């Protein structure tokens with residue numbers, strides 16, 4: 001055991017992951033007579049819904065991140081450690097981390113998800129994921145570096161490659177990213193790169209199914225398609241990506257696209273540590289849990305949010321991988337953990353669907369609030385309001401609000417900086433630590 005961090009006499013709950021689920025759970029345990037340990041490989045919480053704005057120079061990375069220590073300031077029963085979870089020893093009730101071993105009475109895995117390349121190694125090695133702040137910054141640097149190279153490129157084929165932007169995956173993230181790149185082209189690039197023929201910049205959105213935003217209503221899906229076309233995005237539905245070598249994107253039965261900028265937002269998979277029984281891992285690399293978030297086959301290990309799959313009659317594939325699922329599961333698990341410790345009956349999880357929304361550039365968004373559906377400018381303001389309200393930290397809310405107001409009136413995006421140049425050779429090394 002880690003001699004520097006021995007378990008006390010009180011029950012210890014270890015929460016791995018300071019994302020939406022982990023934070024909610026830890027906060028709800030604030031006044032309980034137990035020890036809570038939160039472990040995260042980063043010292044900050046990431047507000048993933050706005051990652052694409054960091055990648056496209058709309059927001060500074062700091063405005064969508066929040067220090068975890070600050071979130072738990074004053075929470076006396078909580079200890080926070082920056083550490084990476086390496087494995088779970090389910091026999092000895094302890095976790096092995098990058099800073100040592102820690103014992104638990106109850107373990108909660110809230111480790112979220114990572115990009116899923118569906119085993120396609122060539123694509124994984126060359127396409128750009130966008131699941132973390134370092135990855136969003138990589139993307140921003142790559143875009144800007146390629147535009148700088150395009151300024152001086154004389155070979156027309158290479159120029160085409162440098163100026164083609166392809167977003168793979170037509171879910172909310174893909175649609176929002178493609179829309180933001182289109183806005184960048186329309187309002188920024190022609191001023192920033194006067195020597196470049198901006199008409200050569202092409203933005204593609206490639207989706208394997210027949211429509212974009214398949215998780216939303218038909219109305220939202222069709223409207224998003226119209227918005228994307230208005231912005232000049234070439235939407236390719238029913239199109240599968242077969243390979244990408246860093247230069248050419250190979251598509252099923254359609255012509256290849258030469259592209260140096262390929263963003264992968266085609267799927268996610270749960271982040272599961274070593275030591276868990278493979279028999280409890282289900283579709284999407286998620287841990288199968290029961291209706292109180294307890295992992296099948298374990299009496300004191302729980303999983304919430306993106307890493308979990310609570311399979312019910314109503315949700316045969318588990319609940320949607322969105323922030324409200326993680327938050328609601330974290331909240332209920334806090335109550336249930338206390339009930340378990342006090343030998344009281346637990347309460348089953350009931351998902352409250354808060355609706356869904358996506359923005360497609362300036363003044364354009366689609367919102368589905370159950371039977372109420374609307375699109376356009378009002379939807380866009382609704383989208384902004386909801387995201388501002390859910391951002392962690394008053395300072396972040398204020399910074400993002402000011403940024404958005406400034407961009408709205410000036411048509412500018414303030415952070416087109418290559419502070420940390422993207423070096424492709426370092427990609428795999430970075431991916432293992434991010």
Ligand SMILES: Cc1cc2nc3c(=O)[nH]c(=O)nc-3n(C[C@H](O)[C@H](O)[C@H](O)COP(=O)(O)OP(=O)(O)OC[C@H]3O[C@@H](n4cnc5c(N)ncnc54)[C@H](O)[C@@H]3O)c2cc1C
Nearest residue numbers: 017019020021041048049085111112305306321322323326
């Ligand atoms: C680009 C993008 C846009 C999105 N947009 C929306 C949206 O608009 N609305 C919405 O509701 N949802 C959106 N989502 C989904 C939403 O962000 C996730 O569903 C939500 O973050 C899941 O919460 P979580 O607590 O399960 O995990 P996360 O919030 O992902 O947190 C997991 C935490 O675990 C930590 N961690 C992971 N592995 C380890 C390890 N081995 N050791 C230590 N720590 C570890 C991570 O550092 C992280 O802090 C989006 C996701 C992405 C990627």
